Amino acid sequence: MANRSDNIVAEEARAIEVGEETGATGGRRRDTWATHTGFILACVGSAVGMANIWLFPYRVAQLGGAAFLIPYLIFVALLGFTGVIGEMSFGRAMGTGPMGAFGKAMEMRGVRNGDRIGKIIGLVPTLGSLALAIGYAVVLGWACHYLFSALTGELMAQTDTGAFFGAMASDFGNVTFHLLGLAVTFGIMILGVSRGIEKANRVLMPTFFVLFVIIAIRVAMLPGAEAGYMYLLVPRWEALLNPTTWVYALGQAFFSLSLAGCGTLVYGSYLKKDVDVVDAAKNVAIFDTIAGLVAACVVVPAVFAFGLDVSSGPPLLFITLAQVFQEMPFGGIFAIILFVAVVFAAITSLMNLFEAPVEALQGQLGLSRVVSVGIVAVAAVAVGLFIENGSAVSDWMDVISIYVIPVGAFLAAVMFFWVCPAGFAKQQAELGRAKPLGKWFNFMTRYVFVGITAVVIVLGIFYGGIG
Template sequence: MKKRESFNSRWGFILACIGSAVGMGNIWMFPTRVSLYGGGSFLIPYFIFVALIGFTGVIGEMSFGRGTRSGPIDAFGMACETRGRRRLGETLGWIPVIGALAMAIGYTVVMGWIFRYMLGAFTGSTLAPADIESFGAKFGGMASAWGNNLWQLAALVICMFILMYGVGSGIEKANKVMMPIFFILFVILGIYVAFQPGAAAGYRYIFRVEPEVLAKPSTWIFALGQAFFSLSVAGNGTLIYGSYLPDSEDIPASAAKVALFDTLAAMLAALVIIPAMATTGAKLDQGGPGLLFIYLPHLIKTMPGGRIIAIIFFVAVFLAGMTSLMNLYEAPIATVQEKTGLGRIPSCMVISVIGVVVSLLIQGIVSDWMDVLSIYICPLGAGLAGIMFFWIFGRSYVESQISKGREKPFTKYFYPVCKYLYIPVCFLVLILGVVLGGIG
């Protein structure tokens, strides 16, 4: 049997998982949610849900992957094989794999936008539009069908070049460079913004607690959605990274670090963006791509040293996006390897061709594309992975996998909390997303 690839170090794995979790949700959605839902009134439930999902789903998916030493299809198949239904499990395992590939393809379009704006920050074209309407028109042209072909192809080539080097020499090494630089750059931005006139109002805005907002169900619902999608539980990327782990790895400790640094990344983004908006007296009520490609560039242009700030900001965003993109493409690449016997590079080429063709075709509808995936496929994949691991494999298997690499067995409460709370939460996220049109 061919030896499975693995991470070379504990921190290499942790940084790769942090990289998979830190993405656009931290940067273009978290600050907006904090602003819209009462600052600290949003942060309180958000921290609660991060702790819950980090303690259950992240640990569970990592352990599921390590225990089966495979991607979602074979992992689900092994679980169902214990009940004589392997083929059913493998069929269900295609859901998170296809979901990861589809999400990666949509993310490729977004990475094309980011790559263009990052290089444009160096040349000056990113900040060239004269007013907010011009920034909007520029983004609208870029985000239209066939509006950004070469840039998104270039982003995909960079991602695949890294992935072709494999887990230890590609994913791990890239994350060891990209993630520290991302955090350093955002700390620099945070310090810069702190010294701008009016920034203090932004900090007060972030940490205010409004009891009436805290009592609203919508605050808790969107805090749940933000935490759920930020931690990347979907039955694919975290599971596949877990499959590359040695038995000596203490997974609960690693999962805690991932949840901590993902939360720090989100808070850094909020501590940069909200006070920056406050310096101009603007209210942050726009999230998503519009914030990143229209409102923030327009704001940065008015700040002292705007061009340097734009360079730092978009380089950091590019690094965060690229680490997430690598994680999303890894599950389908590993699946091609497992199911066809192809080597690493040919498997990357197969997925590249699919990525190129489909990403070019969906440029004009990428927002709807990503909405469908986040509403339906991601929570469904997470819920199915939970059912396979906690319900079908059962308590004895779960507790033996969780406690590998630890000096003491993990808490006895882990299994019942996952089985009776985490899995229903996954399907609650799915139902709420369908009813409300998305909560991620």
Template structure:
């Protein structure tokens, strides 16, 4: 049997997981949610849910991957085999794999937009529109059917080029460079914004606790959704990265670092975007692509040094998005390798062809495509992985696997919290997402 690839260093693994978690949700959604749901009143439940999901879901998926040394299909199959039937588990394992591929394809479209705006930041095209209406028209044209094919193909091929070099030679090396640079760029942006007139109003809003908002159930619901999706628990990407981890590594410690740096990235984005909006008196009440491609460029255009700021900003966003895209494609690539016994490069080629064709076809409907995945498939994948590990594999198996690489055993509360709190939370996220049209 061929030896499974692995990460070369502890921090290589941690940075890869941080790269997986840090993405568009941190940049275009978290600041908006902070703005809409009472600033500090949103942060309190968000920190609580990050701690809960980081302690349970992230640790669980890393552990499940390492214990089975496989992707979701075989991991679910191995779990069910303990009860006598492997096939049902393998069938259920298809859900997070297909979900990861579908999410990667949708993300490819978005990353095509980001690549175009990053290049445009250098050429001047990104800030060329005269006002918010022209910025909106430019984005609408790009986001239409077949409106940005070339750039999204380029970003997909770039991701595949990295993935062809494998876990240690591609994924790890790229994340070791891009993630530190991302944080440095956003820290630099934060320092710049801090010296702009009116920025203090933004800081005051971020950290002020609105009691009414804190008591609003919607604040807690959307904080849960933000934490859940930001930490990338979906039964695929974190699980597959865990499968490349040695038994000597301390998974709970690694999961804690991932949760910390993912939260730091979200806070940095808020400390840049909300004070920047405050300097112009603009109201941050719309997140998603509109914030990133319409309102922020219009804002940056009128800031001192805007031509430099827009370059730094979009380069940082590009790095964050690319590391997430790599993770999303890794699960289906690894699955093709495992199930069809292909080498990595042919497996990458197969997934690349699928990715190019489907991403071109969904350009005009990518918003609805991603909504379906985030509402249904991601929480379902996370819930299934949780059921397989904590309900099917059982307490003895879980505690043995999670304590590998540790000097002392993890608290005895870990297993019951995972089984009786985390798994029901996954189901709750699914139900709330369906009821409210998405909470991630």
């Protein structure tokens, strides 16, 4: 029986590879990543975003300082070596995004009308990615506005940064910069995967890290910054006895690694067979964590140095840090550096979110890249302009992140680890590796990871969001 099962898996894999030779669009060859490094940087870019810059420092400071890192790193390792590997491998195995991948998985299972049913189910992560991107684009618009204001000196001249942000985050209060952020993002995406997304990430991601290190060095020189380092780095062990610490550590790791059954899966679909996805997943987890730690070493000490509130939540970036730079010597220069980095992080994440619906239009309807990007752009503008109000976009993002994104990750996990034939997922994850994966992989992916995604759905609803 074991040999028969292995033969079935091998035959299905060969059939998928033959189908990929002409591409998912039936005639046009699919774009692929030009280099392994480019793929990793693109995945890092998708993972590194606003959550690393304001939410991670806030969580660390709020929930036990360095003690928070223990559950966080446990979950990053657990999710990275199961979920991230799984979504990359699933996309590469099927050579298409969630709609096509779910359809192929259902066909492999032998379900009647499986392709159609799978594609309908695949709409959940695809539309979830589009909806999240629409809300995220509003935040990119805010970052673009702040960068422009820092460049002109307007930001440093504000007497009330709260009022400045409030006027911007109002109904139709930031249309110009909102559209500018979208234009830059879609302009890169039109060029394609290797010539657009990959090349942009190869520049934006290294620059992001360099800029944040520069700011971290400057913050370390501020009088009073040491109190922030103490608060951030000295572990408060009692926090580990609080279940909330573990819940939010799980949420931070889950959402920061971009587990949603869409973006990482789509990026994996452009991946060549000789790439080691296990190594790629490891690098994504490492650099995503480094980004969060560097941001924490900027935000928390800077806020402490000027006696401001480290627990101010989302306004930490746009209100509290703006006040910090106003009071800091040469603050205008460092405000520019910060918001350049923030814009870069937002663009790289946004490209990943928009790529799922763009790929779906190309793969399922056979549309060109330009037309597909154009349709998604129209949808982003038509909806996004009406949720520019801070409360509206916050509610929008909460609904999508609580009820849709974890469900997408759960569906992708079930499709790859349960619907596809037994052993298929492990075989696909081992492509490009010198050493095979151990027996742990099947148990950890089929039971532990799928179970964790279900838990994230329940906890998100119970807590009103955990990431």
